Amino acid sequence: MIGIVIASHGNFAKGILQSGSMIFGEQENVQAVTFMPDEGPDDLRRHLTDAIAKFVDVQQVLFLIDLWGGSPFNQANTLFEEHKDQWAIVTGLNLPMLIEAYSARMSMDSAQEIAAHILGEAKNGVKMRPEIDNATEEQTVSKKPANNQGAPGQFDYVLARIDSRLLHGQVATSWTKTVKPNRIIVVSDSVSTDDLRKKLLRQAAPNGVTVHVVPITQMIKLAHDKDHFGGQRALLLFETPEDALRAIEGGVPVKELNVGSMAHSAGKVQPNKVLAFDQADIDTFAKLKQLGVKFDVRKVPNDSPDDMESILKKAQLELNKKGGN
Template identity: 70%
Template structure:
């Protein structure tokens, strides 16, 4: 696996490493190297060398640096000169760049490949509101092939997830890169009635993916007559397990439900860090299981799945203690 050194002036590298781990999960062979005010170039170079020495594959190293021409860049460039046939440096570090680098390591084996691939994502991550302040782009030619161009076939469900946060960073980056949807469909009666939340969700869609918000009944209709989607790959997001059960009962055809997060509120117990349940939730998951639905409890693709039966049992025990 390609090792990644995140290099910066001050603690920027530490902070963006933490942010990347929150979104994409803990990563192996990734180190933050910082140049602090009391340190000089040699100090930074020594820390970078020590970081590289911890990597399982020191032949393939990618440096993500905050600023072209600064001391972190200059010192990594000195190291790079002896390995330029395999190592790579990309300056102008931002969070979309880092997340794309993490995702790229799943399918790319060289630092050169990843460096070339992540530049466009880093550029696309720079956006502005109001939108009219953005520079005008030349119109792009319409795609002639592929699912997005209306190729034959019905809707394919690449991920179905319960997540009270709906479309957030882990979905827009980690899961989108993992399952490659062409559509993200938020299925919620309450959100469908809320124009502000609908707009925010549509704006949060990652580049190249369309986001929609539909009520549960509308999703059931789409599932029964989905030919007009032309082979689209759908990532469905439910705010609650109750909405997911309604969809299953209505005929939305999926057999695995990913469980991401369920927010805590009054009357709920929280058996782990991200999932909270009341009795209605527990009963709903029981009904889903009885209908043959399997549960995949993971925040991000790189997490190890947790056992849903154990989580529900713990929640049930805690509710009984409160009674």
């Protein structure tokens, strides 16, 4: 395991640590170090050494620091001198860099290897609106689907998710990095007729992944196409369980649904922090279960799955109680 120290002037380190946990899940062997206005270099050095001492079974340490040449960098650099073979420092900290570091340490064993790897993601995370028309060829190519688009065969469905927010940080980063799709397909009749939402979803596409927005009937047709989608790894996003049921009943071969979030609205009960149900939702999940669909209830891959049966029972009890009042 590689330990990560996030260090900054002020509380930036604590804030970005919290943001990273929201998107990628809670992480082991990660510490935030802050350098406050009333502190000096010795205080900061002590904070850094205390943070490293909290790591368990860690020899490799990666420092992610806000500013080159600032006090957090300077103090980390003095510690680094004694561990040049196993430690690394990267400055210019941003959230894409942190998320990529979390992902990379699942497969990389060297802090210095991770440090070199995350520089590209940190740069790719800096974008602007409106876009510059004369984008470089490298930027253009990075948005294209895989070269095997159009090969004989059907989609490989790497994830199907119910999420009222559709494509957002948890999907675009943690789930995309885990299941590695080259297409994200938003399956929704309502969104497919909303030009603004379609545009915003396409603009939120992760690097190297193409985002499509299609109505349910079109997704059913695509699922039956055996001639054009060989080698294509598809991540499906449904706004509601009802949309997922219609697609599956139409022949989209989803065997498991990741249930990420269902927004609260009038008439719904909320048995946990992220899922809200009305009677139609509960009945829909019952039908999905009858079709043999399994449920994976978690926001991000690192979360422990919740028990869907218990959640639905609690929701039904709350609805019954609400109806009896």
